[in-house]
Structure formats: C-alpha cells, structure tokens
Amino acid sequence: MKYGEIVHGKLHRRVNRFIAEVFIHGKKEAAHIKNTGRLTELLQPDADVRLEVNDNPNRKTKYSLIAVCKNDIWVNIDSQAPNTVVFEAITAGKVKELGMVNTVKREVLFVVQMKGCSTFAPNKEMDKTFTEALLKAVEQGVQILAYDAIVKVDELVLGDPLPVVLS
Numbered sequence: 001m002k003y004g005e006i007v008h009g010k011l012h013r014r015v016n017r018f019i020a021e022v023f024i025h026g027k028k029e030a031a032h033i034k035n036t037g038r039l040t041e042l043l044q045p046d047a048d049v050r051l052e053v054n055d056n057p058n059r060k061t062k063y064s065l066i067a068v069c070k071n072d073i074w075v076n077i078d079s080q081a082p083n084t085v086v087f088e089a090i091t092a093g094k095v096k097e098l099g100m101v102n103t104v105k106r107e108v109l110f111v112v113q114m115k116g117c118s119t120f121a122p123n124k125e126m127d128k129t130f131t132e133a134l135l136k137a138v139e140q141g142v143q144i145l146a147y148d149a150i151v152k153v154d155e156l157v158l159g160d161p162l163p164v165v166l167s
Contacts, residue, residue, distance in 0.1 A: 120146030
C-alpha cells in the first residue's frame with residue numbers, strides 16, 4: 001500500500017484521540033492521528049514520526065500521522081492500512097496459505113504493523129471479549145493467520161507469516 005507525499009517530524013504531544021502536535025522542519029503543526037487507540041507506548045514526546053501530507057482544503061489538518069519509531073523500529077499506526085495491505089497481498093497470491101482466490105472479503109487475517117515480532121497472540125488481560133471470540137472462532141474451524149509488515153518510508157507491505165499463539 002503506497003502512501004502519497006511523506007514528511008518526517010518529531011512528536012510534541014498528543015492533544016486528544018484524534019490530534020497530535022508535531023514539529024515538521026522546526027514548525028509546530030497539528031496532525032490527524034489515524035488510530036484512536038491509546039498508543040501510549042509509542043506516542044512519546046520527541047518520538048520520530050512519519051506523516052502523510054494532505055492538501056485538501058476541507059480538512060482540519062494538513063498532515064496524518066501514520067508511523068512512529070520505537071527502539072529503531074518503525075511501527076505503522078494507520079488503523080485503516082491493514083485491510084488494504086492484506087487485500088493487495090491476497091489478490092497478488094502472496095498469502096501462501098490461501099493460494100490464488102477468486103473472491104476476497106477484506107477482514108481475513110491479522111497484520112502486526114511492524115517487523116521484529118516473533119508471534120501473534122491476543123492480549124487476554126487487555127481485551128478478554130476479543131480473546132474469547134477468537135478462541136470460539138478457532139473452535140468452529142476458522143483458521144487464524146497472522147503476518148508482520150514491512151514499514152517503508154511511503155509504503156506498508158505484508159511481510160512474513162507469524163506463529164499464532166492461542167494458549
């Protein structure tokens with residue numbers, strides 16, 4: 001999935017669920033956060049960030065925050081990106097477990113939006129309801145797939161399969 005024009009910045013602070021203040025070329029700017037999750041471990045002051053430029057005059061902000069660097073690893077935080085990345089990979093035959101398919105529904109597998117993870121597992125302590133629903137799906141024969149992702153300056157690409165840990 002290719003992004004448009006990308007600029008680098010430094011996170012100043014998160015104002016609310018939707019807006020962050022960032023420094024771009026030394027100037028403080030407001031940026032839309034493309035993820036309403038808490039992201040407290042990622043959105044730390046002075047973190048390096050990547051932002052997509054949007055010149056739509058009807059938008060409140062010119063920038064959208066799409067990635068954050070933590071421990072020298074870029075993490076894509078665009079919560080809308082995985083569906084597009086997975087759709088592109090499936091239709092290109094890159095998800096080996098599925099082979100070539102004729103019809104694709106977008107919510108098929110989990111994407112960890114970074115490299116460096118060794119497994120995918122639901123966080124039961126944080127979201128018990130999701131974990132229980134996932135386990136129920138497995139009991140009913142649903143195959144759970146997970147992949148990591150390659151985060152490039154202006155692109156997010158499906159990476160390698162990850163083992164799924166459900167215990």
